[in-house]
Amino acid sequence: MAKAYLQVTLKINNSDKGAVSGIYEKFRDSFIDQIKGATSIELLIGDGYIQLLHIFDTAEDAQAFLSTELYNNNILFALKSLMVDTPRVSIYSVL
Numbered sequence: 719m720a721k722a723y724l725q726v727t728l729k730i731n732n733s734d735k736g737a738v739s740g741i742y743e744k745f746r747d748s749f750i751d752q753i754k755g756a757t758s759i760e761l762l763i764g765d766g767y768i769q770l771l772h773i774f775d776t777a778e779d780a781q782a783f784l785s786t787e788l789y790n791n792n793i794l795f796a797l798k799s800l801m802v803d804t805p806r807v808s809i810y811s812v813l
Contacts, residue, residue, distance in 0.1 A: 722755075723810045724772040724780040729802035731766075738768050741796045748788060755779025766802075777811045 730738060742761040750756050755775035762769040774780040783789055784807065794805075 721812050722774045722777040722780045723812075724770075724774060724783060725808045725810065726770040726772070727767055727806040727808075728770075728797065728800075729767050730800050731802065734800045735763055735768070737800055738797070739763070741793070741800075742770070744796070745788070745793050748792075752788060753779075753783050753786065756783070777809055780809045 728738075739761065742759075746759055749759050749772070756772065756779070757775065758773040760771045760773075762771060772780065772783065774783070
């Protein structure tokens with residue numbers, strides 16, 4: 719059972735949903751294979767926004783992911799031109 723969730727919400731233009739989906743597909747396996755404690759990731763697409771729901775073993779693993787090269791130099795860099803606003807990041811622990 720998952721113990722922590724990292725939710726990243728990004729405002730995007732609806733016309734960019736396909737591009738965001740492509741970026742998600744590109745980095746999904748790297749996230750699960752390379753990031754400590756990562757167990758799953760889901761892309762949720764809404765009207766004018768997307769949410770990336772990352773699932774981790776611990777909240778500490780979720781917090782540590784935000785400092786990784788994969789997150790900062792690869793994923794955020796790839797999404798930067800598609801973002802309308804600063805991402806909203808939340809970490810939730812399962813009790």
